[in-house]
Structures are given as C-alpha cells and as structure tokens.
Amino acid sequence: MGSLxxxxxxxxEDEDSIVELEKLVWHSAEEATHKYFRWLTxxxxxxxxxxxxxKDDSHRVVSMHILxxxxxLIRGVRGLAGISVNVVTHPDYRRKGFSSKLAQAAxxxxxxxxxDFLISLPNPQSIGLFTKKSHFKDxxxxxxxxxxxxxxxxxxxxxxxxxxxxxxxxxxxxKTRSKETKRFYQTQDIQSFRELKLKELLERSFFCLDINExxxxxxxxxxxxxxxxxxxxxVPEFPEVMVIYQILESYKRALIMEFLVSREARLEHVxxxxxxxxxxxxxxxxxxxxxxxxxxxxxxxxxKKSGFSNFxxxxxxxxxxxxxxxxxxxxxxxxxxxxxxxxALLNVx
Numbered sequence: 001m002g003s004l005x006x007x008x009x010x011x012x013e014d015e016d017s018i019v020e021l022e023k024l025v026w027h028s029a030e031e032a033t034h035k036y037f038r039w040l041t042x043x044x045x046x047x048x049x050x051x052x053x054x055k056d057d058s059h060r061v062v063s064m065h066i067l068x069x070x071x072x073l074i075r076g077v078r079g080l081a082g083i084s085v086n087v088v089t090h091p092d093y094r095r096k097g098f099s100s101k102l103a104q105a106a107x108x109x110x111x112x113x114x115x116d117f118l119i120s121l122p123n124p125q126s127i128g129l130f131t132k133k134s135h136f137k138d139x140x141x142x143x144x145x146x147x148x149x150x151x152x153x154x155x156x157x158x159x160x161x162x163x164x165x166x167x168x169x170x171x172x173x174x175k176t177r178s179k180e181t182k183r184f185y186q187t188q189d190i191q192s193f194r195e196l197k198l199k200e201l202l203e204r205s206f207f208c209l210d211i212n213e214x215x216x217x218x219x220x221x222x223x224x225x226x227x228x229x230x231x232x233x234x235v236p237e238f239p240e241v242m243v244i245y246q247i248l249e250s251y252k253r254a255l256i257m258e259f260l261v262s263r264e265a266r267l268e269h270v271x272x273x274x275x276x277x278x279x280x281x282x283x284x285x286x287x288x289x290x291x292x293x294x295x296x297x298x299x300x301x302x303x304k305k306s307g308f309s310n311f312x313x314x315x316x317x318x319x320x321x322x323x324x325x326x327x328x329x330x331x332x333x334x335x336x337x338x339x340x341x342x343x344a345l346l347n348v349x
Contacts, residue, residue: 007105010051010064017061018053025088035224043222045214046071046080050113052105054098062090065102067110067118071210073202074117078210082110084120099126100133107134107324116327117207121319136322140335142292143300145308147274149282149289187233187276193217195236201260203299206330208339211260219343220244220257228257231276233269240265241273244343247284254281256291257343259299267305274306292319294335 010018015034022032030036041049050067067082074081084106089098107118122130130136190196193216202208209215220228226246234240244258254277261270281289291308293300321335330337 005055005057007052007054007102009109010053010061014053014055014061017055017059018051018064021061021064021088021090022086024090030225031086033224039222039224040068040086041066043218044069045218047113050082050106050109052102052109054093054102056093062093063098063102064088065099065106067106067115069115070119071212071215072117073208073210075206076204079117080113080115081117081119081207082106082115084118087126099129103129103134116325118324120322122322124320127320127322130322130324134324136324137329137333139321139323139333139338141320142335142340143295144290144311145293145300145303146288146290146311147278147306147308149278149286151287186235187231187273190230190232190236190242193221193230196232196239196242197237198239198242198260200262200264201239201242203260203339205339206333206337209341211258216244216258229277229280231273233265233273240269243273243277245277245281245289247281247286249284252285252287254284254286254289256289256341258341259291259293259303261299261302267302270302271306274303274308278307292341294338294340296336297339299339 015037019032019034019037022028022037026032041051047069049069052065053061054063055061064086065084066086067084070081070083072079072081084103087099087102110116110118118136120130120136127138131138193213196213196216198211198213198216202211220230228244228246230242230244232239232242239260240262242258242260243256245254245256247254278289289308290311291303293303321338321340323329323333
C-alpha cells in the first residue's frame, strides 16, 4: 500500500485523480466530472474553495475534503462561513483517521483566511467525527415540508400502480387555492438574478446567508448540470416574495431551493406565488413539492398556510446540521437561530 503523505492543499495536477476518486465512490455521471469540480472549487464568486487531499506514494488522491466559502450575515455583520462538502475516501483507506486529519487541516486554513464560522451536514455514520473530534455543535434538524400535487404518481412509482392510477384520476390534490380566491398580485418568472434587489428579502436572524445577485448567479445560473426556475411576486426592483425551485422530472418531484419573503409581504402574496409554482410543477408531472425550513419560524408558518405540511414519515432523510466557530457560540444557539434553505446546503440535491 505504501507510505501515505500528510494532508496537503490540492493543486491543479490533482484534479484528474480527484475526479477518478469521486467516480469510484459516487458512481455519479454529473458530480464526478471536471466541470462540476471546477464550478464548486474555483469558480465560486466568494473565493476558491479550500480543498485538502491525502495522496499515496504514487501521488494518487485517496481522501479529500472540500470547504466552500459562503457569504453570510452573523448578527447583521457581513462575513464568510465555510460549508464542508464532498468528504470522500477511497474504500481501501477508510477507518484510518484520514477524514479527521483533512478536516482539521481545512479548518485551520479557513481560520487563516478569515472564515470563522463552519457548517456541515454529516450523515449518521460520520456525525461523531464533527461533534466529538472537531467539536462542532449539533444544531438539530430542519423541518421537511411537502405540498402534494398528485400522490398517485408517487404510489405508482413505488409499485402501487393500480392504486396510484385510481388516486390520480380522482385528482383530489391538484386543486390550488387560486381557484378559491381572486388574484390581485403580479407573479412573474425571472430569467436573470442580476435584475433583483434582494436586501429587503433577507431574514433577520443570528445567522443567515448574505444572498445577493452574484451568489445566486453562481449557485443557480452557472450550475454545470442542473436547471432552476425563479418566480417572484412584485417587480424585480421591489420583490415581495421570491422562490427558486428545481423540477426533477425523472423523480416526478420538485424542490424549493430558496424561499425569500419581505417583512411587508402578506400571506396572499406567498399563497399566490406557490399556487403559480405548483401549477408549473403539476404540468411537469410532479407528485409533490418539498422544502426545508427552520421549525417554528415565520417562513414555515407561511408555507403551512400555503398548503405545505410536515412530511408524515419520521424516518425520512433530513440533514443533521452542525456548526463550529472560532468565537464561542451562544449556549442557546441552535437551528432556530439560523435561516437556511436547500440552496444553502450545497449537496442536498
């Protein structure tokens, strides 16, 4: 097997080996590509991602950790946070402490570069690495909310074809609130994020993304493989509510990536916008639309009043959110102190 090197910052010469490792571990046709790796690491508007690797004596990458910088507001002050993504180790080199070594190297470099707030969404198998070895705080899980369009489609996908067809024919869940109320607001699709003025849409919380046009362009318009839709109520210069969503046609569902709402927006604004989105998703053959949210917040309340409900299965996957900071976090700091979304959690898709 040969002697192994200590963690080092990845160079351009390591890219081929990194992509090969990703292909081996993920078996993915999209993420395990040079195009995706460059988008994630070198094309981010807010700075090059911190990528640490461990290589064997043949200079093959056998373990990797990427920390992506994100623009944030902490107590209303602009700064940078880092989110750990794509922690990958070759099957032959697991259980050797490489993930812990790489994490510590990446976090030390982050501190040197001025990134003093760290986020991760570890799977159940690796959460101990963060909470015990890297001293991350377990913040809890977000709510998973769902608005049904046609449950019959989902049942048919799961093998209950006859029941699914009968349920779809009934079309009991395709009615939208817009049939019950008159429309008074201007809902429109947005083709470019550069048109938008987003300052009034940011949620005031201890921690939130400092979402701006540049970040949205990188995250959504420039994503190498995925297509996203954006709709607002209002006009680009003064949007009341904004939703960015992704229709996954092959899975017959849609994901809400960003949900931003001004303090002045009324419930009717939110309801109309989601009715508009649901109609488009229904035309695409989606069974449901889902969204992450922070429990017991205004956004979750608005979602529920717009037809969303908590997903009924407790065993369904939801990311466990953990965080660390060079400054001591308040004792009461938890997920309720944050404003999060699918879009902020880069690899949830």
